[in-house]
Structures are given as C-alpha cells and as structure tokens.
Amino acid sequence: MGCSDPQAAVSRRFPDGPMSVAAARRFVRGALAGAASDLVGTAELLVSELVTNAVLHARTEVEVSVARLDGRVRVRVRDRRPGRGLVPQRCSPYAGTGQGLALVEQLASRYGADGDDAGKTVWFELWHDGPPPPSSSGWEAAPPRPAERTVRLVDVPTALEASCRQHRHEMLRELTLAASAGNLLGVASRDLVAANDVNNVISAGVTAAPEEPVPESGLCTLPLALPADAVPAVEALRRVLGLAEERAREERLLTLPALPRGRAFQDWLFDEIVGQLTGGPPTAWTVVPREPEISSAELVPWDVHQVRASRVPTIAADESNRIVAANGAASDLLGWAPEDLVGRRLTTLIPEHLRGRHTAAFTSMLLTGRTRIVGRSVPLPALHRDGRLVPVRLYIQTQETADGRTVFVAQLAPRATTFLDAPRTPGRVREAAVGEPDGGRSPAVPESGTRRARAQGGMSPLNRLTLLAELGAQLNNTLDLEEGLQRAGRLLTRRLADWCVVDLFTEDARLDRVCVVHRDPRALRPGAYEGVLSGVSEESRGPLARVLRGAGPLLLIDAPQPGQTGSALDREYVELFRELGAGSAVVAPLRARRRISGALTLARASGGQPFTEADLTLVDDLVQSLALGVDNARLYQDTRSIAERLQRSLLPVLPEVEGLRLAARYAASSTTAQVGGDWYDSFVLPRGDTALAIGDVTGHDLDAAIAMSQLRNMLRGIAVDREEPPAEVLRRLDTANHSLQREATATCVYGLVKGPAHGPWELTFSSAGHPPPLLTTRDGRARYLDGGTGLLLGMDPAMARDTARHTLPAHSTLVLYTDGLVERRDEPIDDALERLRRHAADLAHEPLDTFCDELLIALGADSTDDIAVLAVRPTPPTPPSSQRPGPDEG
DSSP states (O other): OOOSSOSSOEEEEEOSSTHHHHHHHHHHHHHTTTSOHHHHHHHHHHHHHHHHHIIIIIOSOEEEEEEEETTEEEEEEEESOTTSOOOOOOOOTTOSSSOHHHHHHHHOSEEEEEEETTEEEEEEEEESSSSOOOOOOOOOOOOSSOOSEEEEEEEEEHHHHHHHHHHHHHHHHHHHHHHHTTOOTTOOHHHHHHHHHHHHHHHHHHHHSOOOOOOTTSEEEEEEEEOTTOHHHHHHHHHHHHHHHHHHHTTOSSSOOOOHHHHHHHHHHHHHHHHHHTTOOOOOGGGSOOOTTTOOSSOOBOOHHHHHHOSSOEEEEOTTSBEEEEOHHHHHHHSOOHHHHTTSBGGGGSOHHHHHHHHHHHHHHHHHOOOSSBTSEEEEEEEOTTSOEEEEEEEEEEEEOTTSOEEEEEEEEEGGGOOSSSOOOTTOOOOOOTTSTTSSOOTTSOHHHHHHHHHTTSOOHHHHHHHHHHHHHHHHTOSOHHHHHHHHHHHHHHHTOSEEEEEEEOTTSOEEEEEEEESSGGGOOTTSSOEEEOOOOTTOOSHHHHHHTTOOOEEESSOOOGGGOOSHHHHHHHHHHHHHTEEEEEEEEEEETTEEEEEEEEEEETTSOOOOTHHHHHHHHHHHHHHHHHHHHHHHHHHHHHHHHHHHHHSOOOOOBTTEEEEEEEEOOSSSOSOOEEEEEEEEOTTSOEEEEEEEESOSSHHHHHHHHHHHHHHHHHHHHHOOOHHHHHHHHHHHHHTSTTOOOEEEEEEEEEOOTTSOEEEEEEEESOOOOEEEOTTSOEEEOOOOEEOOBTTOTTSOOOOEEEEEOTTOEEEEEOGGGTOOTTSOHHHHHHHHHHHHHHTTTSOHHHHHHHHHHHHOTTOSSOEEEEEEEEOOOOOTTOOSOOTTOO
16 A cells, blocks of 8 residues: 555654644654755645644644655655545635645655554655656545434535535634634634544545436535534534634634525525434425525536527626626627626626626625625616616526536626526526426326337327417417426427427527427536528528428428538538437428418437338428417417517606706516516706606506507696696696597606706605605615605596695705506505605615616616616705715715
8 A cells, every 4th residue: 555664764742732733744844954945844744734634623633753765755644533534625726724635646756554453544655756656556544433323415506515515614724723823713622633633524425325427407415424423513614604704704713604595505405414313304405495596597517608699698706796697788788799798897898887886796705795786687887888878677596516616697688689588597497387288297198108209100180189279388388488498398399309499580680599308307408509691692401491481391201411411500410410410300481371481390310210111291280289379379479579679769858957956767577578568767857957757657568558658748738838836737637538539547746846956846746546656865764755646647637636746955865756666465554655765865875876776776666667766866066166066976
C-alpha cells in the first residue's frame, strides 16, 4: 500500500487546537530542509489541510511524521479517533471548505488511509524525479461505526443537497474556529461538538451512498446509514445551524445565510432523519408544499442551452448579480446582443431610479435569504439600450448548477403580452398535470389497446373518435398556441408515434419548427430541433416541401436519401430523420379555410412497427382537426393583437403642468386575457385646472376595452365642454353611457386639481363606486380621502352624486388606482387597503417614478386583474438660488 519502510523518518505530536496547523507546517518545512522547493511547498499545503481536518473533525491529539527516501517524501497524519471516517467532498473548485482530501487527490503522487483500534492515519507520497508514480491507492480508512438504522431520503435534488452540505460545513467550520478563539457566538459548546459529529456522519453517509448516474430530473433516492440514537444530535445540529443563520444575518460570519430553498431542504432533511428514526414513514421532497420563492413548479437544473433555446425573452444572472446568459428574444426586446450582455451587471437592464432599490434588495436577499419577487409575476420597467423604458412582467425562478451554485433565470414578457398560463421553464416541456387536459390516458383507450391497434396497423372506430376528440381539446383548452401544440404532440406520441414534429408558416412566410415532441421527454435536448428553417424554394423537392405545396398525407417507409436533397430545406429534413432515428413516417399538410398553415410529421423509430397505408386516413383526419385548431388560435392571437394595439393607443400621454408632477402605470393581468377595461387619463382644462380620471369597466376582453375607450372619450368631451364640478361631469357621463348600444357597468373617479404653480392646491373629486383616493404626505402619513361617493356608472343615471374637497399639501402624493392593485380573493378589502396605505407611507420620500414602480412590484405581483395607477405630486418650482433638487422632486 505504501513504499518500503521509510528512512530518516521524524515525527511530532501536536495538541488539539488551531495553532497546531501552523506548527505542523513549520515542522514539515524543517523536516524537508534541502528538498526541492516545489515538493516542500506541496507537502506544506497538504499537511496543513489534513491537520485542519483532524482539528475540526477528530478533535484529538495529532501526530505528524515525515520520511524522505530516494527523492520521495511520505507524510503521515494520525489522530486518535478511528470511528470518524473520511468524507471526501465533491465540492466546486471555488468552495471555501471541504477541499482537503480533494487537494490530496489532485496533488499527491500516491495517497491512502489506514485504520486500527487506536486511531486512523491519512498519508500521502510525493515524487520529484524518477519514473511515473503508480496509481493511487485511494481512500480506504475505517468507515464510521456500523449504523443501526437506515433513513431513506426520497427524491433528493442532488445539486441542492451538495450545495446545502457544503453550506453546513462552512457554517460549522466558522463556528468551530470562533469557539477555539474563545468566542462561541451564543452557541453551546456541547451542541457544537454534537453538531460537528452528526454532520460528519450525515455527510459520510451521503458520500458512501451507491454512486449511480444522476437521472435527468436531478432527483434520486438515497439510503442514509445513521446510528439509531442520532436524534438528539440532529436536533443539536438544527439548533446550531439556526443560531449560525442568525449570526450570518447579523454579518458576524463570513458565510452568507442560506437562500430560502436551502433552508427548506435542510428542514426537510432533518425532519426526515428525526421522523424515520422515531418510526415515521419517509416523505418525498417533491411532495412537500413550498412557497413560490423556494422552488419552481418543477426542479430545474441549470442549462444555458435552455435559455438560448427559449422563445420567451430570458436573462440569467448569478449570485454576484452578473448576467451569465441571454437569448435572442431578450436581445430583440432590450436592444442588446446576447454576447454583449453576458458579463455585465444586471443593473444594466434596470432603470436608474430603481437601481439602488435593486441593489439593496439583492444584498438583503443574500443576507436574510428572503426574496420579494422570486417565483412571482411582477410588473416593472426594464431599460432598453437606447434609454427608453420597456414595461414588462418579470417572472424569476432559481435554478441549480451541477456544483450547487444558484442561477436566477428571469423571463420578461412585454406588458401587453403577458403569459396566458403559468410561466414555463425555458426550453423544457411542461407536462400536463393530473386534472389538466391530456393529464392522463383516456379510459376509453387503454395503452394496451393502443399497442394492439398499432400492431394491427389501425384503430377501432371508437378509438379513432376518442383520439380525434382529445386532439381537438388540446388546442381548445389553452389560448397559447405553442402550449396547445405541445399538448397535442404529447397525445400523439402516446397513441400513434414515437416522434411528432409541427412546422408552421410565420406571418412573413418563413417556416418555423415550433414543436418537436418525443414519447420519452428525456430523449429531447432542449432547443436542439426547434427554430426557423430554410424557405421553400423552387429547388425544394423533398417530402416536406411537397406537403407544404399541398400534397399528402405522404407515407415514408424509409428515411429520405441524402442524394435526393435539392435544397437547404430538403437537407434539413433528411438531417431531422437521421437525428430522430426514424424508420417510417407520415407527413401531412395542415390545411384549413383553403390555405396551408404548415405540416405535421409523425415518425416511428427503426425496428418498431412501421406506418402503413391504413394509417393515412387517420392522419388525414387528425391534421384537419389540428389545422383548424391552429387557425383558430392564430385568429384569436390576431384579435388579441388588435385589442392590445387598441389598448396601448388609449394610454394617454400625461400633460406637463407647472407645479405638479404626474406619473402613471398600467399592467395587464398576469393570468387572464391581455386586454381589459382599466384606464386612466389626465388633461388640462381651458381654465387651467388639471383633470384626473381613473376607471374600470367590467370585463377582460375586447368589448371591455372598446367600452373603456368610449367612456374615456366621452368623459374628456363632457369635462372640457362644460367645466362643471366633478359630480355633475360623472352624472352626464352616466347619462351618455346609457345612450350607448351596449351600456357599460364601470367604476370611475373624476377629479380636478386647482391652484397656482407655487400652491396652495385643492382637489375636488367624485367617485362612481371606485376605491377611494389615497393621499400620502411628505412626512409619511397616509390616509384615504372620504366623501364624493356614489353608484357605479350604468346603474341609475338619475341618482344624485356628491363632490368632495380636500387640500393637497406640497410634496404630498395623491394616488388613484384600480382594484387590481389591492383586491385579493382570500383577503378582506379593508386589509388590502391597509396594506396599500402602509406601502405608500413607506415610499413617501421616493421620487414619483420609483413610488409608482415600487407599488406595482410590491402589490401587483401575481394579480389576477388589470392594474392602473395615476399619481400626482404638488411640487413648487425650485427657487433659482437652489442648485440641488430635493429627494422627492422626481
């Protein structure tokens, strides 16, 4: 195992304490005097790591011996604790701890471990010259004491486990070093000893678990061998780590606190150990309820290709707040080339008035582990490269790298085109959940029957009808075309084929491969096949080109031959067949309303039952249903696009008024249709008063947007024509509303701000069933303005309305808002209004743009309703002698 008995061996014993590490280094340096300097330096480094391990984990006297023989050096480090086995860590190269044995593996020519009843010895050998060293012996120290019980950890996320294990070692290492210097930081010394011991046992058990390839999901089940009496020690470890987290948040440790998902995993780990050791059953990590900020719907290992392949604008940043990846869609949205963004600070994309808040929030997250927006859909502005603001909805999820680091992946949806469904993981197919369409196999077509039908070359009439009905449902049950095609592809690959490919023409006549689905999702490399294809040219003669010209369905019993390719499109199709390993296929045109929108390719792998002529009629029926669904989805998207353009055109440009600052925000719902009846307006009347209006028409569709535009325009006309008190303007608006063909039910606040540029200012307003205006003074006091309340528009135009009057102090902030900012289904409206009041009071000194954005970020996340906000701040002109604006003049 080692070299022959070494000559000129010297040894020395060192006490249990941190000073022994430096003393051991000096001892090795003296024992190797005259040896090659690189060999001496390596020996010093490695003995320093091994003695540190012994001091931290064995906590016994340490004996170090050094021998020189024929140009070789052998160093032995022995402690008096044989039951504490070695725990080789597989940490990242930049980890702050756990690298001792890894360094020995990398730098030693030969290494190993011996154990006996009195202790254990870790040794290494170094060569300077001579023949190549033999292979390493490896770590073969005595294992920890025999375990009496096995804890079964189900669905362990391997990257997260490695990250948490490394974080525990870093925390305990700092506490132990602090304790050796006489500072226990509030941790009981007995608890610290027990915590170190059981943490080493847990790490040794995880490391000793059978090494098997990690599944693509990143989840595995681990058997963890532990002493049956380990419960008190595990509870001590939990207490010690809890105190360490507190000290880290107080910045009394160099190690940062764990992020929320790390704390959640650690709690689950300790609960599983304690629960199973006391007789409870195992509970899988994947079924434990968690908050959105702790984990996304599915555990996603970090893969930069997922970001690049995603069609949703996506930016990824690391724990140091630097961008590590961006895709083309984000480039189009923000004006940056992806390669120009990588390496820049994330603040490059954040408006200047929010950068300080972002930095503070990011630092707070690292120190406290608490996040405000991870796992939530948040409306906020992004900064375009040309300096303009781009309203987006931001959805951030955390992902894990293979070595346990955290990556923050942000999807940015333009505010007018937010997600219809929950945001999807970039580049990954979200499997339908139980209860969703296609969430399980139809009882009418059991899988065994499907296989028999495929073997017979066809389906029974009942099975055909069932398949056609379910295929139509996939596109009808979602408003998102790509999501519907993915669902349809999963259905077809379960019932009919191994592969499903959908190619569609875009608006500019390009061909886009929008969907590639395999029976086994693990066979897909994210984004490897989707994307824009070459065009259909006159030289294109392959099967796909023929189908796109109207032929088919075509039966392909062999893959297209490379020699038959006459164009780039044909060559791409041949390459696709090669990549899919297809043995036979059916290619059919998607034809609806006398035009072809694309093509469907169904392929079966070589060696299986091939497609036959009997399948062509079924596929023909399928593509008719699929094509109609695609056409309907595109018609809806066209209608939605018109509505979105209409809604954007109705968002007014706010006037510039001396002595007043105005700001407004609009955010569509994060979960429903993209257009609705929320609106705001502000304009200057001929007499000089500033009119303010905000309203909400019932509904979330094109009709609501049209009704909103009619009410907004009528309100402007009535207000400018008569310049009457707000109550009378609303009464006339309600009367005009009843003259419309389809009168609208709506809430509204209409008000007038009167006063010269230097003040004083007075607000008069009337409300038609709308939430009350909120006034926040400069000193941070916030209150709702009473009076002026009346019925909704569309109820009774003859009902009398009142006008309320209130003074607006200088530098106060008046906020008009729609109910989407405050109302939540599971919360009383009084609690919601109180939450808005507190947030507004906290933002009293912020510039007006920051004030509005922070309200949306804090209160508009995940809102199921549209949100409109209009804010006004009386701000006297700055005297000429003043050179610097006040903090709230923005």
